Amino acid sequence: MKTSKALYLEVGGIVAAVAAALVCGFIVILLTSSEPFAAIGSFLIDPLSNPFNIGTILNKAVPLILTGLSMSVVFQSGVFSMGAEGQLYVGAFVGSLAAVYLPGLNPWIHLPLVLVCAILGGALFAAIPGLMKAYLNANEIVTTLMLNFVAILTTSYLVNNPFKSPDGGGYARMELIGKDILLGKFIPGMPVHAGFLIALAAVAAVFVLMYKTPLGYELRLVGKNGQFARYGGIATRKIVVLTIMISGALAGLAGIVEILGIHQTYKDNFSAGLGFDGIIIALLARNHPIGVLISALLYAYIQVGAQTMQAGSDMPREVAVIIQVMLVLLVTAQAIFAYIRQRYAHSGTKAVK
Amino acid sequence: MEISNRVTVLRAGKSIATLLTKETNREEISRLMVGRDVLFRVDKRPAEPGETVLSVRGLRAADDKGSPALKGVSFEIRAGEVLGIAGVEGNGQTELVETLTGLRKADSGEIRYLGGDLIGRSVAQIRRMQIGHVPEDRQTSGACLTSTIAENLILDHYRNPDFRWGPFLHKKKIKKFAQTMMATFDVRAQSEETLAGALSGGNLQKVVVARELSKNPKLLIASQPTRGVDIGAIEFIHREVIKRRDAGAAVLVVSAELSEVMALSDRIAVFYNGEIAAVLDNTPDLTEQEIGYYMLGIKKQGQEAAAQ
Numbered sequence: 001m002k003t004s005k006a007l008y009l010e011v012g013g014i015v016a017a018v019a020a021a022l023v024c025g026f027i028v029i030l031l032t033s034s035e036p037f038a039a040i041g042s043f044l045i046d047p048l049s050n051p052f053n054i055g056t057i058l059n060k061a062v063p064l065i066l067t068g069l070s071m072s073v074v075f076q077s078g079v080f081s082m083g084a085e086g087q088l089y090v091g092a093f094v095g096s097l098a099a100v101y102l103p104g105l106n107p108w109i110h111l112p113l114v115l116v117c118a119i120l121g122g123a124l125f126a127a128i129p130g131l132m133k134a135y136l137n138a139n140e141i142v143t144t145l146m147l148n149f150v151a152i153l154t155t156s157y158l159v160n161n162p163f164k165s166p167d168g169g170g171y172a173r174m175e176l177i178g179k180d181i182l183l184g185k186f187i188p189g190m191p192v193h194a195g196f197l198i199a200l201a202a203v204a205a206v207f208v209l210m211y212k213t214p215l216g217y218e219l220r221l222v223g224k225n226g227q228f229a230r231y232g233g234i235a236t237r238k239i240v241v242l243t244i245m246i247s248g249a250l251a252g253l254a255g256i257v258e259i260l261g262i263h264q265t266y267k268d269n270f271s272a273g274l275g276f277d278g279i280i281i282a283l284l285a286r287n288h289p290i291g292v293l294i295s296a297l298l299y300a301y302i303q304v305g306a307q308t309m310q311a312g313s314d315m316p317r318e319v320a321v322i323i324q325v326m327l328v329l330l331v332t333a334q335a336i337f338a339y340i341r342q343r344y345a346h347s348g349t350k351a352v353k
Numbered sequence: 354m355e356i357s358n359r360v361t362v363l364r365a366g367k368s369i370a371t372l373l374t375k376e377t378n379r380e381e382i383s384r385l386m387v388g389r390d391v392l393f394r395v396d397k398r399p400a401e402p403g404e405t406v407l408s409v410r411g412l413r414a415a416d417d418k419g420s421p422a423l424k425g426v427s428f429e430i431r432a433g434e435v436l437g438i439a440g441v442e443g444n445g446q447t448e449l450v451e452t453l454t455g456l457r458k459a460d461s462g463e464i465r466y467l468g469g470d471l472i473g474r475s476v477a478q479i480r481r482m483q484i485g486h487v488p489e490d491r492q493t494s495g496a497c498l499t500s501t502i503a504e505n506l507i508l509d510h511y512r513n514p515d516f517r518w519g520p521f522l523h524k525k526k527i528k529k530f531a532q533t534m535m536a537t538f539d540v541r542a543q544s545e546e547t548l549a550g551a552l553s554g555g556n557l558q559k560v561v562v563a564r565e566l567s568k569n570p571k572l573l574i575a576s577q578p579t580r581g582v583d584i585g586a587i588e589f590i591h592r593e594v595i596k597r598r599d600a601g602a603a604v605l606v607v608s609a610e611l612s613e614v615m616a617l618s619d620r621i622a623v624f625y626n627g628e629i630a631a632v633l634d635n636t637p638d639l640t641e642q643e644i645g646y647y648m649l650g651i652k653k654q655g656q657e658a659a660a661q
Contacts, residue, residue: 212521214511217504225497231456231488232508233477 021326042312047304055191060300065199066254067278068292069206070247076287077243078223083144084251085275086151087122091252093155094121096266099177107180122252123245130244134237172268183261193261207289383645397595400619403432406603412462414452422448424627430603437618438607445627446607450576454486455479485570489577495561498550503531538563555586576607623647
C-alpha cells in the first residue's frame with residue numbers, strides 16, 4: 001500500500017465517523033424537538049452567519065489546537081500522557097506570574113518572556129512523569145493523571161491565597177495583566193485574538209519538527225516500533241523524556257494564550273478540561289498537526305453551534321455533548337480497527353509488487 | 354534414547370519422521386534433525402583472509418531470564434572471510450549477536466574490533482563503527498513496517514550532514530539515496546514512499562540488507578539472513594554477502610539453516626549449550642552429519658582446538 005492511499009483511507013474513515021456522530025445528534029434533535037429543522041438549521045448555519053460567531057469559533061479553537069498538538073506529539077512517540085490539563089495550569093500560572101509581577105518591561109520583551117516562562121513551566125512539570133517513565137518504568141497514564149491533581153490543586157491554592165487579588169470580588173484571580181501584553185484582536189469586526197496566529201505558528205512548527213527534522217524522525221520511530229529504534233541506536237529513554245516535555249511546553253503555551261487572549265488574568269479553574277479536549281482532538285486528527293488544526297476548528301464549530309442552537313430553538317446546548325461523545329466513541333473504535341489492521345497486516349498474505 | 358519406545362523428529366515446525374527406538378541410532382536421528390535441505394550453490398573463490406577484524410575472548414552473557422547463555426565464547430574473524438555459526442536455535446547464538454552489537458550487556462570477556470574495545474559501548478556508537486547488523490527478526494527489529502522504505506533505509510544516515518539541510522532532513526537527497534539503494538538491491542516496490550509493511554518477506558529483507566551494507570561495513574553480522582525469504586532473494590542476498598567478503602569485510606553469519614551456513618562460510622563455529630563445540634574448516638569433505646554431531650553435543654572438540 002502506498003502512503004498516499006493509506007492517507008485517503010484514513011481521512012475517509014474519519015470523515016465517515018464525524019458524519020455518523022452528527023447524524024446521531026440530529027436523530028436526538030428530531031426525536032425531542034418540536035421544531036427540529038429550525039434547531040438543526042441554527043446548529044449548522046448560525047455559527048457561520050456573522051463575523052462575531054466566526055471569531056468565537058476561532059477563539060475557542062485556539063486552546064484546542066495547542067492542547068491537540070500537545071497530545072499528538074506524545075501519542076506519536078507512543079507515550080500515553082494524560083497530563084496536558086495539569087501542564088496547562090502550571091504553564092499558565094508561571095506565565096501569569098511573569099506577566100503580573102514584572103511590570104514596566106518593554107512589551108516586545110515582556111510578551112515573549114511571558115510565553116517562554118509558560119512554555120518552560122509546562123515542559124519542566126511534564127519532565128517529572130517523563131523521567132519517571134524513562135528511568136523508573138512508571139506508567140505514564142497513572143503518573144500524569146495524578147500529577148494533574150497536584151498541578152490543579154496547587155495552583156488553585158496559590159491563587160486563592162498568596163497571589164489572590166483583593167480586587168477580584170468573589171473570584172479567585174491574580175492582579176490584572178497589563179493591557180500592553182494582552183493578545184488583542186487583529187481583524188476589525190471579529191473578536192478573534194492574536195493567539196490564533198500563535199496557534200497557527202505552533203501547527204507549522206510541530207509539522208516541521210515531526211516530519212522534517214532528525215528529532216521528529218526519532219520521535220516517530222520510537223512510537224511506531226520501539227524495538228527497531230533501540231536496534232538503530234536511538235536513545236529511546238531520552239526521546240521519551242523529550243517528547244513529553246515538548247507536549248508540556250505546548251500545553252503550557254495553550255494555558256498562557258488562553259489567559260492573555262480571553263481572561264486577562266490568571267483565574268482559578270479557568271480551563272475546565274481543555275487539556276482533555278486535546279486528547280479527543282489528537283485522536284480525531286490521527287496525531288497529524290494539520291489534522292489537529294481541522295479537528296480543533298470542527299470541535300469549536302460544534303460548541304458554538306450548540307450555543308446558537310440554544311438561542312435559536314427549543315434545544316439545549318447539551319446536544320453538543322452527545323455529538324462529542326459519539327465522536328469519541330466512533331473515532332476510538334476506528335483507532336481500534338487501525339490497530340488491528342496494523343497488528344495483523346503482516347501475518348496475512350502480502351502482495352509482491 | 355534410554356526411556357522411549359518410539360522417537361518423532363520435529364524440524365522447522367514439521368514432523369519429519371517417527372522411528373522405533375530399538376531400530377534406530379543416534380547418528381540417524383541427528384541426520385534427520387539437521388535435515389538435508391537443498392544446498393544453495395554459492396559461487397565463491399577461496400577466502401583470502403587478512404588482518405583480524407573481530408576477536409572475541411571468553412565472552413559470557415546471560416539471557417533475558419538471567420541464566421547464562423554464553424559460557425566463555427572465543428573466536429576470531431579476519432578480513433575477507435566468512436565465519437558461519439551453526440547450531441540448534443537457542444544455544445546462545447541470539448545472545449552472541451546481541452552482545453556483539455551492544456544490545457545485550459556482557460558479563461565478562463573481551464570483544465576487540467580493529468584494535469578497539471566494543472564492551473560497554475552503546476548501540477549507536479557500535480553502529481557508527483562500520484559494523485553492519487542484519488537482525489534475526491526483520492519485522493520487529495530489522496524494519497519499521499509502518500514507516501516508508503526511505504525512512505527504513507536512512508536509519509544510519511539521518512544525522513549525517515550529507516542528508517541534512519541546516520537543521521532539516523534533506524528530502525531530495527534522501528529520496529535519491531533510497532531510489533539508488535532500491536535499484537542496487539533489487540527492491541521491488543512502487544516507490545520509496547511505499548510502506549515497508551506492504552513488502553514481501555524477500556523485498557523487506559533486501560531493504561534491511563541494503564541499509565546495513567550502505568555504510569560499507571568492515572564487519573557484517575548477519576543473523577538468519579534469509580529466513581522466510583523466497584529463493585530469488587536468497588540467492589541475491591548470498592551473492593551480496595560474498596561480494597562484501599571479497600571486498601575485504603569480515604562476515605559473521607548465524608543461521609538455523611545448516612545448508613546456508615555451509616554454502617556461505619569459510620570456517621564454521623558450532624554452538625552447543627552456550628559454548629563453541631568446534632571450529633571447522635569448511636572443506637568439501639565436511640559433511641552435515643559431522644557438524645550435526647557437534648550441534649547435538651555428541652562430539653566436542655578439545656578446548657585448545659576451539660580457540661584456534
